[in-house]
Amino acid sequence: MLNAFQEGVVVVVCVNLIAVLGMSVLTGFTRLFSFGNAGFMSIGAYTAAICSVQLRLPFPLAVLCGAAMAGFIAFLLGSLTIRLRGDYFLISCLGFGECVRVLFNYTKGLTGGANGYSGIPYRTTAAVAFFCAVLAFVIAWNFIHSKYGQSLSAIRENEVAAAANGIDVVRCKKMSFVFSAIYAGWAGGLYAHYLRHITPALFNLGKSSELIITTVLGGLGSLTGSVLGTLVVQLLPEFFRGLAEYRMLFYGIAVVLVILVRPAGLYGYREFSITGAVRFVRRLGKGDGQDG
Amino acid sequence: MSELLNVSHISAAYGGIRALRDVSLTIGEGEIVSVLGANGAGKSTLLKCLSREMRITEGEIRFAGRPLAAKPYAVVESGMVIVPEGRQIFTKLTVRENLMIGCCQRRDKEGIAKDEERVYTLFPRLLERRDQYGGLLSGGEQQMLAIARGLMARPKLMMLDEPSLGLAPIIVSQILDILKDINSGGTTILLVEQNARKALSISDRVYLMNVGSIIREGPAEAFRNDDSLVNAYLGG
Ligand SMILES: Nc1ncnc2c1ncn2[C@@H]1O[C@H](COP(=O)(O)OP(=O)(O)OP(=O)(O)O)[C@@H](O)[C@H]1O
Ligand SMILES: [Mg+2]
Numbered sequence: 156m157l158n159a160f161q162e163g164v165v166v167v168v169c170v171n172l173i174a175v176l177g178m179s180v181l182t183g184f185t186r187l188f189s190f191g192n193a194g195f196m197s198i199g200a201y202t203a204a205i206c207s208v209q210l211r212l213p214f215p216l217a218v219l220c221g222a223a224m225a226g227f228i229a230f231l232l233g234s235l236t237i238r239l240r241g242d243y244f245l246i247s248c249l250g251f252g253e254c255v256r257v258l259f260n261y262t263k264g265l266t267g268g269a270n271g272y273s274g275i276p277y278r279t280t281a282a283v284a285f286f287c288a289v290l291a292f293v294i295a296w297n298f299i300h301s302k303y304g305q306s307l308s309a310i311r312e313n314e315v316a317a318a319a320n321g322i323d324v325v326r327c328k329k330m331s332f333v334f335s336a337i338y339a340g341w342a343g344g345l346y347a348h349y350l351r352h353i354t355p356a357l358f359n360l361g362k363s364s365e366l367i368i369t370t371v372l373g374g375l376g377s378l379t380g381s382v383l384g385t386l387v388v389q390l391l392p393e394f395f396r397g398l399a400e401y402r403m404l405f406y407g408i409a410v411v412l413v414i415l416v417r418p419a420g421l422y423g424y425r426e427f428s429i430t431g432a433v434r435f436v437r438r439l440g441k442g443d444g445q446d447g
Numbered sequence: 448m449s450e451l452l453n454v455s456h457i458s459a460a461y462g463g464i465r466a467l468r469d470v471s472l473t474i475g476e477g478e479i480v481s482v483l484g485a486n487g488a489g490k491s492t493l494l495k496c497l498s499r500e501m502r503i504t505e506g507e508i509r510f511a512g513r514p515l516a517a518k519p520y521a522v523v524e525s526g527m528v529i530v531p532e533g534r535q536i537f538t539k540l541t542v543r544e545n546l547m548i549g550c551c552q553r554r555d556k557e558g559i560a561k562d563e564e565r566v567y568t569l570f571p572r573l574l575e576r577r578d579q580y581g582g583l584l585s586g587g588e589q590q591m592l593a594i595a596r597g598l599m600a601r602p603k604l605m606m607l608d609e610p611s612l613g614l615a616p617i618i619v620s621q622i623l624d625i626l627k628d629i630n631s632g633g634t635t636i637l638l639v640e641q642n643a644r645k646a647l648s649i650s651d652r653v654y655l656m657n658v659g660s661i662i663r664e665g666p667a668e669a670f671r672n673d674d675s676l677v678n679a680y681l682g683g
Contacts, residue, residue: 302547302551305540305544305547305548305551306548306551308537308539308540309537309540309548312537312538312539312540313535313537315500315531315535316531316535316536316537317548318500318519318520319498319500319519319523319528319529319531319535320523320528320548320549320551320596320597320600321519321520321523321524321528321549321551321552321600322520322548322551323518323520324519324520
């Protein structure tokens, strides 16, 4: 079995993967950038924690409530902001994320304020986290390969043409915004039941940026790319522990490099496929044959 | 013949610049009506207003006896579809996926399958390229795809913005013939064109636009026989 360190790594990777998958559906498939998804994680985490501790709900139900609450708030926020053009939408999300953080700092009675909320039972084991991540991937995959996902791809490519062909652009964008918030809330609820003690500062602007950076690194519009991106962003720092303080610096450099060298990301607009990999290996084999 | 579309006294502007002033027109069920005019006459603007991509500042539009829906997707739902200027196909989706976007509001699987077949019968080229990306098609094929995608919504009225743009004369004739076929299948057509002679050859009635207003209207024959008119406003 896994030791505590390995268990922790698996949980952190899986939890982040869920949040990144949500981001990937939103940003990769509609080009909306949300710098507020840590806020939805926070809402999910606190809702799940309170459900679990105060209301004594069973763990799966508590996490579900967290995800649902995040989705509900996203629905309300989206109704106001989803029509905004790119940059303005981004700023509204950024503001929202900060509002959530400050709000949870002030509502001491409910959330424990800046000191955090503790006494959450430990429920998110590596197995639970892994199961959730696989489930999240399967749901997201089906979502983007559904009629809805097709509509999102059309919007990404040409919003005006999409609308002219009968796609309700505002509704589709709102759907994907809510989808990403539900995923963030889901991740937050799981995270709370792993850490057992959460503070508002865990879900700050840095966390939102990390989610976006991971999505961009992995490649916009590619779910398998998101998996790859999450592995890189979450695991590399584990190998370079001593440099942890420079983490954000490395992210920044990595993103600049990606944008310069591979604007589509590590795996942009394509999915990893077994047959593709086999073909690639064969081609390598042939290349060797010709050289030799 | 019953009236399908009724546009009365509409105006529209880009910022402060008026692009349409007091435009009125009607289209009867089953007709092919052309709107002709030189560059900048306001033809595309008119279609943008009809598809609700652009807001009108004055006037009223009625479709099939009711006020026209306010949102682009709702306009499509009510049976009116636009094949926009410059095709606007989805280059990163395959031909078939493009067609499926065209019928994204429909739930009748059998009807969709039937219409897909019909579209391939009209445009055999699209069948050959069914699984190819839209961006890899030639200009003419892209135009065919744009029309086919519009047909997939099974519209009562199809509006086309310069389908002849940048295409060889022989392809233009082919496409216009197909439009005629589509029309005899029961779809009413509003055609916007600069290519006057070709458009006149398939139209029932014609509106002539100049700097944002309609300056002449009448049956297509009258225009066909009046070279001076065509030369003065259109050329070609
Ligand atoms: N996006 C825009 N912003 C500002 N002005 C515009 C815009 N689009 C068109 N116009 C102006 O509105 C007027 C009508 O343009 P419109 O595109 O409707 O002409 P058109 O008849 O379709 O011409 P063409 O045959 O060249 O396509 C023109 O004077 C044009 O300069
Ligand atoms: Mg035009």
